[in-house]
Amino acid sequence: MSTFRIGKRTSFDVPCTVEIEQTSETLHAHVILDGDIEIGPGDEVMVHDAPTHVDFGERLVVRRTATVVRAGLLDKIRARLEGYRELTELYEVSFSDGRVS
Structure with a gap:
């Protein structure tokens, strides 16, 4: 399977395993795919x-089936650019006390 697809998306x-827990100690939901599948x-x-x-x-904890849709090259580029854009929004947060020195 080629990792350099321009727009073609493949799925399988x-x-x-789906695990959901809601207690006073934790609130989480996890999906664990069988096999060594990298997302x-x-x-x-x-x-x-x-x-x-x-x-x-x-x-x-339940067993289910999941469909994995692999991103094409353009999807991967778009996802990385959006990630960087959202990360730079975090840089704009100021932790100063609001006083000008």
């Missing part, structure tokens, strides 16, 4: 029939 299905800038992962809710104090 892969089994995965890069611009790639998309869509989990089919993923749970969307877990009650407080509970942890849910």
Whole structure:
């Protein structure tokens, strides 16, 4: 599979594990893809029939199927440029006390 596709996007299905937990210690949702699959800038992962809710104090672990859509070259470039743009917005935040010296 070539990594230098201009606009062509390829996709494939892969089994995965979805873990959702909502307790007083943590609130998280993780998707772990089976195999050694690397997700890069611009790639998309869509989990089919993923749970969307877990009650407080509970942890849910389920097996599902995910579709991985590989980004083309233009998608990768766009994703990296958007990432840099959003990072530079963080630089604009000031932590001064507001007084001019």
